[in-house]
Amino acid sequence: MQDWAGVFIPLVLFILLSPGLLFQIPGKCRIIEFGNFHTSAISIIVHAILFFSLAAIFLVAIGVQMNLGP
Template sequence: MSDWGPVFISVVLFILLSPGLLFQIPGKHRLVEFGNFQTSGVSIVVHAIIFFGLVALFLVALGVHMFIG
């Protein structure tokens, strides 16, 4: 059996935490901007740190597993 938990969690978090798609931290004019479809180097770094923290939380600390088949 294959463990699809890490793949599913990583893809969902990647889509949700893409800078500028749903929100951007920090924004160009405010701390948080929603749906502006723009990005900056600082926001890429901030979103990468948030992504790493959430992936580590879900996969290492909570141990999310999904078995198919």
């Protein structure tokens, strides 16, 4: 059996946590800005920390598995 959770979960998190796509933490004028399509170095660092912590939680701590096949 193949476990696709290691591919699918980081892909979804990468899309959702891209700085400026859905939200940006910290924003230029506020703490959280939504859909501004801008980014900064500090927001890239914050989103990278969020990405790796959520990926570790889903893949290691919880142990999510996705088996595609018969």
